[in-house]
Amino acid sequence: MSTSLYNDHLEYITKFIYKHAGIVLTQEKSYLIETRLREVARIVGEPDLNQLIERLKTTGDVQLKTLVVDALTTNETMWFRDRRPFEALKNHVLPALQKAKPDRTLRIWSAACSTGQEPYSLAIMLEELGLFKHWDITIYATDIANKVIQKAGDGIYTQFEISRGLPAKYLVKYFQQLDGDQWQISRSIRNMVRFQRHNILTDLPPHRHLDLVLCRNVLIYFDAPSKQQILKKIHKVLNPEGFLMLGSSESTLGITDQFEHVQFDGAIFFQPAPAEQLVKPALAV
Ligand SMILES: C[S@@+](CC[C@H](N)C(=O)[O-])C[C@H]1O[C@@H](n2cnc3c(N)ncnc32)[C@H](O)[C@@H]1O
Known part of the structure:
Protein backbone atom coordinates (compact mmCIF):
# COMPACT_ATOMS: atom_id res chain seq x y z
CA MET A 1 0.00 0.00 0.00
CA SER A 2 1.53 3.36 -1.00
CA THR A 3 0.85 6.50 1.00
CA SER A 4 2.94 8.86 -1.14
CA LEU A 5 2.43 9.56 -4.82
CA TYR A 6 4.71 8.46 -7.65
CA ASN A 7 6.12 11.45 -9.56
CA ASP A 8 3.97 10.84 -12.63
CA HIS A 9 0.84 10.65 -10.45
CA LEU A 10 1.83 13.87 -8.72
CA GLU A 11 2.26 15.51 -12.10
CA TYR A 12 -1.12 14.14 -13.21
CA ILE A 13 -2.90 15.56 -10.17
CA THR A 14 -1.35 19.05 -10.50
CA LYS A 15 -2.48 19.10 -14.14
CA PHE A 16 -5.90 17.78 -13.15
CA ILE A 17 -6.60 20.56 -10.63
CA TYR A 18 -5.29 23.19 -13.04
CA LYS A 19 -7.55 21.88 -15.79
CA HIS A 20 -10.66 21.58 -13.62
CA ALA A 21 -10.33 24.59 -11.32
CA GLY A 22 -7.46 26.75 -12.62
CA ILE A 23 -5.67 26.23 -9.31
CA VAL A 24 -1.90 26.23 -9.57
CA LEU A 25 -0.46 23.56 -7.28
CA THR A 26 3.21 22.85 -7.83
CA GLN A 27 4.80 19.49 -7.14
CA GLU A 28 6.59 21.04 -4.15
CA LYS A 29 3.17 20.93 -2.48
CA SER A 30 3.23 17.11 -2.53
CA TYR A 31 2.75 16.86 1.23
CA LEU A 32 -0.42 19.01 1.11
CA ILE A 33 -1.75 17.14 -1.93
CA GLU A 34 -1.16 13.73 -0.37
CA THR A 35 -2.68 14.73 2.97
CA ARG A 36 -5.83 15.96 1.26
CA LEU A 37 -6.10 12.99 -1.08
CA ARG A 38 -5.84 10.58 1.87
CA GLU A 39 -9.23 11.85 3.03
CA VAL A 40 -10.69 11.16 -0.45
CA ALA A 41 -9.11 7.71 -0.39
CA ARG A 42 -10.76 7.03 2.95
CA ILE A 43 -14.20 8.13 1.67
CA VAL A 44 -14.07 5.96 -1.44
CA GLY A 45 -12.46 3.01 0.36
CA GLU A 46 -9.21 3.09 -1.58
CA PRO A 47 -6.31 3.11 0.89
CA ASP A 48 -3.60 3.19 -1.79
CA LEU A 49 -3.05 6.76 -3.07
CA ASN A 50 -1.52 5.64 -6.37
CA GLN A 51 -4.44 3.29 -7.00
CA LEU A 52 -6.73 6.24 -6.29
CA ILE A 53 -5.04 8.26 -9.04
CA GLU A 54 -5.26 5.29 -11.43
CA ARG A 55 -8.99 5.12 -10.67
CA LEU A 56 -9.33 8.86 -11.32
CA LYS A 57 -7.42 8.53 -14.60
CA THR A 58 -9.22 5.52 -15.98
CA THR A 59 -12.81 5.35 -14.76
CA GLY A 60 -14.28 8.80 -15.54
CA ASP A 61 -15.99 8.55 -12.14
CA VAL A 62 -17.71 11.97 -11.79
CA GLN A 63 -18.22 11.61 -8.05
CA LEU A 64 -14.54 10.88 -7.56
CA LYS A 65 -13.59 13.90 -9.69
CA THR A 66 -15.82 16.11 -7.56
CA LEU A 67 -14.32 14.75 -4.35
CA VAL A 68 -10.78 15.37 -5.63
CA VAL A 69 -11.55 18.95 -6.74
CA ASP A 70 -13.25 19.60 -3.39
CA ALA A 71 -10.29 18.19 -1.49
CA LEU A 72 -7.73 20.27 -3.35
CA THR A 73 -9.44 23.61 -2.78
CA THR A 74 -8.50 25.72 0.24
CA ASN A 75 -11.68 26.95 1.90
CA GLU A 76 -10.29 29.13 4.67
CA THR A 77 -12.77 31.91 5.53
CA MET A 78 -14.29 33.81 8.42
CA TRP A 79 -17.03 36.32 9.28
CA PHE A 80 -16.45 39.94 8.22
CA ARG A 81 -12.98 38.92 7.02
CA ASP A 82 -10.59 41.86 7.33
CA ILE A 156 -25.05 25.67 10.11
CA TYR A 157 -21.81 26.46 11.93
CA THR A 158 -19.89 25.09 14.89
CA GLN A 159 -19.00 27.20 17.90
CA PHE A 160 -15.42 27.36 16.60
CA GLU A 161 -16.57 28.70 13.22
CA ILE A 162 -18.85 31.19 14.94
CA SER A 163 -15.98 32.38 17.11
CA ARG A 164 -14.00 33.39 14.03
CA GLY A 165 -15.15 36.96 13.55
CA LEU A 166 -18.87 36.94 14.34
CA PRO A 167 -19.79 39.67 16.88
CA ALA A 168 -21.80 38.25 19.81
CA LYS A 169 -24.67 40.71 19.20
CA TYR A 170 -25.23 39.16 15.73
CA LEU A 171 -25.10 35.63 17.12
CA VAL A 172 -27.91 36.52 19.48
CA LYS A 173 -29.92 38.36 16.83
CA TYR A 174 -29.51 36.20 13.74
CA PHE A 175 -28.76 32.62 14.90
CA GLN A 176 -30.61 29.80 16.50
CA GLN A 177 -28.80 27.20 18.60
CA LEU A 178 -29.21 23.61 17.48
CA ASP A 179 -28.15 20.47 19.35
CA GLY A 180 -24.59 20.38 20.60
CA ASP A 181 -22.33 23.25 19.60
CA GLN A 182 -24.10 24.02 16.31
CA TRP A 183 -25.74 27.29 15.31
CA GLN A 184 -27.98 27.95 12.31
CA ILE A 185 -28.32 31.35 10.68
CA SER A 186 -31.89 32.68 10.53
CA ARG A 187 -34.11 31.92 7.58
C1 LIG B 1 -9.67 30.89 0.59
S1 LIG B 1 -11.33 30.65 0.09
C2 LIG B 1 -11.93 32.32 0.14
C3 LIG B 1 -13.33 32.39 0.70
C4 LIG B 1 -13.88 33.82 0.86
N1 LIG B 1 -13.99 34.48 -0.41
C5 LIG B 1 -13.03 34.61 1.82
O1 LIG B 1 -12.29 35.51 1.38
O2 LIG B 1 -13.08 34.34 3.01
C6 LIG B 1 -11.14 30.35 -1.65
C7 LIG B 1 -12.33 29.67 -2.27
O3 LIG B 1 -12.16 29.69 -3.69
C8 LIG B 1 -12.78 28.52 -4.21
N2 LIG B 1 -12.30 28.28 -5.58
C9 LIG B 1 -11.10 27.83 -5.99
N3 LIG B 1 -11.07 27.71 -7.33
C10 LIG B 1 -12.27 28.11 -7.78
C11 LIG B 1 -12.86 28.21 -9.08
N4 LIG B 1 -12.19 27.88 -10.19
N5 LIG B 1 -14.13 28.65 -9.18
C12 LIG B 1 -14.84 28.99 -8.07
N6 LIG B 1 -14.34 28.90 -6.82
C13 LIG B 1 -13.07 28.47 -6.67
C14 LIG B 1 -12.40 27.45 -3.20
O4 LIG B 1 -13.24 26.33 -3.27
C15 LIG B 1 -12.47 28.20 -1.88
O5 LIG B 1 -13.69 27.98 -1.23
Whole structure:
Protein backbone atom coordinates (compact mmCIF):
# COMPACT_ATOMS: atom_id res chain seq x y z
CA MET A 1 0.00 0.00 0.00
CA SER A 2 1.53 3.36 -1.00
CA THR A 3 0.85 6.50 1.00
CA SER A 4 2.94 8.86 -1.14
CA LEU A 5 2.43 9.56 -4.82
CA TYR A 6 4.71 8.46 -7.65
CA ASN A 7 6.12 11.45 -9.56
CA ASP A 8 3.97 10.84 -12.63
CA HIS A 9 0.84 10.65 -10.45
CA LEU A 10 1.83 13.87 -8.72
CA GLU A 11 2.26 15.51 -12.10
CA TYR A 12 -1.12 14.14 -13.21
CA ILE A 13 -2.90 15.56 -10.17
CA THR A 14 -1.35 19.05 -10.50
CA LYS A 15 -2.48 19.10 -14.14
CA PHE A 16 -5.90 17.78 -13.15
CA ILE A 17 -6.60 20.56 -10.63
CA TYR A 18 -5.29 23.19 -13.04
CA LYS A 19 -7.55 21.88 -15.79
CA HIS A 20 -10.66 21.58 -13.62
CA ALA A 21 -10.33 24.59 -11.32
CA GLY A 22 -7.46 26.75 -12.62
CA ILE A 23 -5.67 26.23 -9.31
CA VAL A 24 -1.90 26.23 -9.57
CA LEU A 25 -0.46 23.56 -7.28
CA THR A 26 3.21 22.85 -7.83
CA GLN A 27 4.80 19.49 -7.14
CA GLU A 28 6.59 21.04 -4.15
CA LYS A 29 3.17 20.93 -2.48
CA SER A 30 3.23 17.11 -2.53
CA TYR A 31 2.75 16.86 1.23
CA LEU A 32 -0.42 19.01 1.11
CA ILE A 33 -1.75 17.14 -1.93
CA GLU A 34 -1.16 13.73 -0.37
CA THR A 35 -2.68 14.73 2.97
CA ARG A 36 -5.83 15.96 1.26
CA LEU A 37 -6.10 12.99 -1.08
CA ARG A 38 -5.84 10.58 1.87
CA GLU A 39 -9.23 11.85 3.03
CA VAL A 40 -10.69 11.16 -0.45
CA ALA A 41 -9.11 7.71 -0.39
CA ARG A 42 -10.76 7.03 2.95
CA ILE A 43 -14.20 8.13 1.67
CA VAL A 44 -14.07 5.96 -1.44
CA GLY A 45 -12.46 3.01 0.36
CA GLU A 46 -9.21 3.09 -1.58
CA PRO A 47 -6.31 3.11 0.89
CA ASP A 48 -3.60 3.19 -1.79
CA LEU A 49 -3.05 6.76 -3.07
CA ASN A 50 -1.52 5.64 -6.37
CA GLN A 51 -4.44 3.29 -7.00
CA LEU A 52 -6.73 6.24 -6.29
CA ILE A 53 -5.04 8.26 -9.04
CA GLU A 54 -5.26 5.29 -11.43
CA ARG A 55 -8.99 5.12 -10.67
CA LEU A 56 -9.33 8.86 -11.32
CA LYS A 57 -7.42 8.53 -14.60
CA THR A 58 -9.22 5.52 -15.98
CA THR A 59 -12.81 5.35 -14.76
CA GLY A 60 -14.28 8.80 -15.54
CA ASP A 61 -15.99 8.55 -12.14
CA VAL A 62 -17.71 11.97 -11.79
CA GLN A 63 -18.22 11.61 -8.05
CA LEU A 64 -14.54 10.88 -7.56
CA LYS A 65 -13.59 13.90 -9.69
CA THR A 66 -15.82 16.11 -7.56
CA LEU A 67 -14.32 14.75 -4.35
CA VAL A 68 -10.78 15.37 -5.63
CA VAL A 69 -11.55 18.95 -6.74
CA ASP A 70 -13.25 19.60 -3.39
CA ALA A 71 -10.29 18.19 -1.49
CA LEU A 72 -7.73 20.27 -3.35
CA THR A 73 -9.44 23.61 -2.78
CA THR A 74 -8.50 25.72 0.24
CA ASN A 75 -11.68 26.95 1.90
CA GLU A 76 -10.29 29.13 4.67
CA THR A 77 -12.77 31.91 5.53
CA MET A 78 -14.29 33.81 8.42
CA TRP A 79 -17.03 36.32 9.28
CA PHE A 80 -16.45 39.94 8.22
CA ARG A 81 -12.98 38.92 7.02
CA ASP A 82 -10.59 41.86 7.33
CA ARG A 83 -12.12 44.63 9.42
CA ARG A 84 -11.24 47.64 7.24
CA PRO A 85 -12.89 46.70 3.95
CA PHE A 86 -16.06 45.67 5.75
CA GLU A 87 -16.11 48.99 7.61
CA ALA A 88 -15.61 50.76 4.27
CA LEU A 89 -18.45 48.73 2.77
CA LYS A 90 -20.74 49.86 5.55
CA ASN A 91 -19.69 53.51 5.63
CA HIS A 92 -19.00 54.28 1.97
CA VAL A 93 -19.70 51.59 -0.64
CA LEU A 94 -23.21 50.55 0.34
CA PRO A 95 -24.39 54.15 0.93
CA ALA A 96 -22.95 55.08 -2.51
CA LEU A 97 -24.85 52.20 -4.11
CA GLN A 98 -28.03 53.23 -2.35
CA LYS A 99 -27.75 56.67 -3.97
CA ALA A 100 -26.82 55.25 -7.37
CA LYS A 101 -29.78 52.86 -7.63
CA PRO A 102 -33.11 54.70 -7.91
CA ASP A 103 -34.70 51.45 -9.11
CA ARG A 104 -34.09 50.05 -5.60
CA THR A 105 -32.51 46.82 -6.76
CA LEU A 106 -29.21 45.45 -5.56
CA ARG A 107 -27.43 42.52 -7.21
CA ILE A 108 -24.36 41.23 -5.43
CA TRP A 109 -22.06 38.33 -6.25
CA SER A 110 -19.82 36.63 -3.72
CA ALA A 111 -17.63 34.62 -6.10
CA ALA A 112 -15.72 31.82 -4.35
CA CYS A 113 -17.81 32.19 -1.18
CA SER A 114 -16.53 29.04 0.55
CA THR A 115 -18.81 27.98 3.44
CA GLY A 116 -20.92 31.14 3.30
CA GLN A 117 -19.48 33.41 5.98
CA GLU A 118 -18.71 36.09 3.37
CA PRO A 119 -22.18 36.44 1.76
CA TYR A 120 -23.92 36.03 5.13
CA SER A 121 -21.72 38.76 6.66
CA LEU A 122 -22.84 41.00 3.84
CA ALA A 123 -26.49 40.06 4.28
CA ILE A 124 -26.28 40.85 8.01
CA MET A 125 -24.62 44.17 7.22
CA LEU A 126 -27.37 45.10 4.74
CA GLU A 127 -29.99 44.23 7.31
CA GLU A 128 -28.22 46.18 10.07
CA LEU A 129 -27.61 49.26 7.92
CA GLY A 130 -31.30 49.84 7.42
CA LEU A 131 -30.64 51.73 4.14
CA PHE A 132 -32.24 49.11 1.93
CA LYS A 133 -35.67 48.52 3.47
CA HIS A 134 -38.12 47.24 0.84
CA TRP A 135 -35.36 46.95 -1.76
CA ASP A 136 -35.16 44.02 -4.14
CA ILE A 137 -31.86 42.43 -3.07
CA THR A 138 -30.19 39.23 -4.24
CA ILE A 139 -26.80 38.00 -3.14
CA TYR A 140 -25.51 35.29 -5.49
CA ALA A 141 -22.90 33.16 -3.76
CA THR A 142 -20.88 30.63 -5.70
CA ASP A 143 -17.96 28.26 -5.26
CA ILE A 144 -16.47 25.39 -7.20
CA ALA A 145 -16.39 23.05 -4.20
CA ASN A 146 -19.53 21.02 -3.71
CA LYS A 147 -19.03 20.40 0.00
CA VAL A 148 -18.75 24.10 0.90
CA ILE A 149 -21.79 25.12 -1.15
CA GLN A 150 -23.88 22.48 0.62
CA LYS A 151 -22.72 23.62 4.03
CA ALA A 152 -23.27 27.27 3.13
CA GLY A 153 -26.83 26.57 2.03
CA ASP A 154 -27.60 24.86 5.36
CA GLY A 155 -26.12 27.84 7.19
CA ILE A 156 -25.05 25.67 10.11
CA TYR A 157 -21.81 26.46 11.93
CA THR A 158 -19.89 25.09 14.89
CA GLN A 159 -19.00 27.20 17.90
CA PHE A 160 -15.42 27.36 16.60
CA GLU A 161 -16.57 28.70 13.22
CA ILE A 162 -18.85 31.19 14.94
CA SER A 163 -15.98 32.38 17.11
CA ARG A 164 -14.00 33.39 14.03
CA GLY A 165 -15.15 36.96 13.55
CA LEU A 166 -18.87 36.94 14.34
CA PRO A 167 -19.79 39.67 16.88
CA ALA A 168 -21.80 38.25 19.81
CA LYS A 169 -24.67 40.71 19.20
CA TYR A 170 -25.23 39.16 15.73
CA LEU A 171 -25.10 35.63 17.12
CA VAL A 172 -27.91 36.52 19.48
CA LYS A 173 -29.92 38.36 16.83
CA TYR A 174 -29.51 36.20 13.74
CA PHE A 175 -28.76 32.62 14.90
CA GLN A 176 -30.61 29.80 16.50
CA GLN A 177 -28.80 27.20 18.60
CA LEU A 178 -29.21 23.61 17.48
CA ASP A 179 -28.15 20.47 19.35
CA GLY A 180 -24.59 20.38 20.60
CA ASP A 181 -22.33 23.25 19.60
CA GLN A 182 -24.10 24.02 16.31
CA TRP A 183 -25.74 27.29 15.31
CA GLN A 184 -27.98 27.95 12.31
CA ILE A 185 -28.32 31.35 10.68
CA SER A 186 -31.89 32.68 10.53
CA ARG A 187 -34.11 31.92 7.58
CA SER A 188 -34.56 35.62 6.77
CA ILE A 189 -30.80 36.00 6.23
CA ARG A 190 -30.55 32.67 4.38
CA ASN A 191 -33.30 33.81 2.03
CA MET A 192 -31.21 36.79 0.92
CA VAL A 193 -28.51 34.50 -0.51
CA ARG A 194 -28.66 32.12 -3.49
CA PHE A 195 -25.93 29.49 -3.41
CA GLN A 196 -24.80 27.68 -6.52
CA ARG A 197 -21.86 25.52 -7.54
CA HIS A 198 -19.90 27.47 -10.13
CA ASN A 199 -16.46 27.60 -11.70
CA ILE A 200 -15.36 31.21 -11.82
CA LEU A 201 -13.07 30.49 -14.77
CA THR A 202 -15.41 28.66 -17.10
CA ASP A 203 -19.01 29.42 -16.06
CA LEU A 204 -21.01 32.54 -16.87
CA PRO A 205 -21.49 34.97 -13.98
CA PRO A 206 -24.82 34.44 -12.18
CA HIS A 207 -26.23 37.80 -13.33
CA ARG A 208 -25.52 40.27 -16.16
CA HIS A 209 -25.81 43.52 -14.19
CA LEU A 210 -24.09 43.46 -10.84
CA ASP A 211 -23.67 46.28 -8.34
CA LEU A 212 -21.07 44.68 -6.12
CA VAL A 213 -18.74 41.74 -6.67
CA LEU A 214 -16.70 40.17 -3.90
CA CYS A 215 -13.91 38.06 -5.34
CA ARG A 216 -11.74 37.65 -2.30
CA ASN A 217 -8.77 35.45 -1.54
CA VAL A 218 -9.19 33.30 -4.62
CA LEU A 219 -7.14 35.07 -7.33
CA ILE A 220 -4.06 34.12 -5.29
CA TYR A 221 -4.52 30.50 -6.43
CA PHE A 222 -4.44 31.34 -10.15
CA ASP A 223 -1.80 32.24 -12.73
CA ALA A 224 -1.77 35.57 -14.61
CA PRO A 225 -3.82 34.46 -17.67
CA SER A 226 -6.56 33.03 -15.40
CA LYS A 227 -6.61 36.20 -13.28
CA GLN A 228 -6.99 38.26 -16.46
CA GLN A 229 -9.80 36.04 -17.69
CA ILE A 230 -11.71 36.33 -14.40
CA LEU A 231 -11.29 40.11 -14.08
CA LYS A 232 -12.39 40.58 -17.68
CA LYS A 233 -15.49 38.53 -17.00
CA ILE A 234 -16.31 40.54 -13.86
CA HIS A 235 -15.73 43.81 -15.73
CA LYS A 236 -18.31 42.77 -18.32
CA VAL A 237 -21.09 42.33 -15.77
CA LEU A 238 -20.25 45.07 -13.27
CA ASN A 239 -22.44 48.16 -13.58
CA PRO A 240 -20.48 51.39 -14.31
CA GLU A 241 -21.15 52.66 -10.79
CA GLY A 242 -20.57 49.20 -9.26
CA PHE A 243 -17.71 48.04 -7.03
CA LEU A 244 -15.33 45.10 -6.99
CA MET A 245 -13.86 43.99 -3.68
CA LEU A 246 -10.75 41.81 -3.75
CA GLY A 247 -8.83 40.18 -0.90
CA SER A 248 -6.43 42.36 1.08
CA SER A 249 -3.36 40.98 -0.72
CA GLU A 250 -4.97 41.07 -4.19
CA SER A 251 -5.08 43.78 -6.84
CA THR A 252 -5.87 44.38 -10.50
CA LEU A 253 -2.54 46.17 -10.88
CA GLY A 254 -0.35 44.70 -13.60
CA ILE A 255 -3.17 42.38 -14.68
CA THR A 256 -5.71 44.66 -16.31
CA ASP A 257 -6.32 48.41 -16.73
CA GLN A 258 -10.09 47.89 -16.96
CA PHE A 259 -10.51 48.96 -13.33
CA GLU A 260 -9.50 52.03 -11.39
CA HIS A 261 -9.04 51.82 -7.67
CA VAL A 262 -10.82 53.90 -5.08
CA GLN A 263 -9.84 54.16 -1.42
CA PHE A 264 -12.12 54.53 1.56
CA ASP A 265 -10.51 54.81 5.01
CA GLY A 266 -7.51 52.76 3.89
CA ALA A 267 -9.51 50.02 2.15
CA ILE A 268 -9.19 49.63 -1.62
CA PHE A 269 -12.11 48.90 -3.93
CA PHE A 270 -12.17 48.72 -7.73
CA GLN A 271 -14.57 50.32 -10.19
CA PRO A 272 -14.81 50.02 -13.98
CA ALA A 273 -12.40 52.54 -15.49
CA PRO A 274 -13.89 55.16 -17.86
CA ALA A 275 -13.44 54.03 -21.48
CA GLU A 276 -11.02 56.88 -22.37
CA GLN A 277 -8.67 55.63 -19.66
CA LEU A 278 -8.16 52.26 -21.36
CA VAL A 279 -5.02 53.04 -23.29
CA LYS A 280 -3.45 49.68 -24.00
CA PRO A 281 -4.21 45.99 -23.79
CA ALA A 282 -3.27 44.60 -20.36
CA LEU A 283 0.05 42.83 -19.97
CA ALA A 284 0.27 39.51 -18.25
CA VAL A 285 2.65 39.32 -15.30
C1 LIG B 1 -9.67 30.89 0.59
S1 LIG B 1 -11.33 30.65 0.09
C2 LIG B 1 -11.93 32.32 0.14
C3 LIG B 1 -13.33 32.39 0.70
C4 LIG B 1 -13.88 33.82 0.86
N1 LIG B 1 -13.99 34.48 -0.41
C5 LIG B 1 -13.03 34.61 1.82
O1 LIG B 1 -12.29 35.51 1.38
O2 LIG B 1 -13.08 34.34 3.01
C6 LIG B 1 -11.14 30.35 -1.65
C7 LIG B 1 -12.33 29.67 -2.27
O3 LIG B 1 -12.16 29.69 -3.69
C8 LIG B 1 -12.78 28.52 -4.21
N2 LIG B 1 -12.30 28.28 -5.58
C9 LIG B 1 -11.10 27.83 -5.99
N3 LIG B 1 -11.07 27.71 -7.33
C10 LIG B 1 -12.27 28.11 -7.78
C11 LIG B 1 -12.86 28.21 -9.08
N4 LIG B 1 -12.19 27.88 -10.19
N5 LIG B 1 -14.13 28.65 -9.18
C12 LIG B 1 -14.84 28.99 -8.07
N6 LIG B 1 -14.34 28.90 -6.82
C13 LIG B 1 -13.07 28.47 -6.67
C14 LIG B 1 -12.40 27.45 -3.20
O4 LIG B 1 -13.24 26.33 -3.27
C15 LIG B 1 -12.47 28.20 -1.88
O5 LIG B 1 -13.69 27.98 -1.23
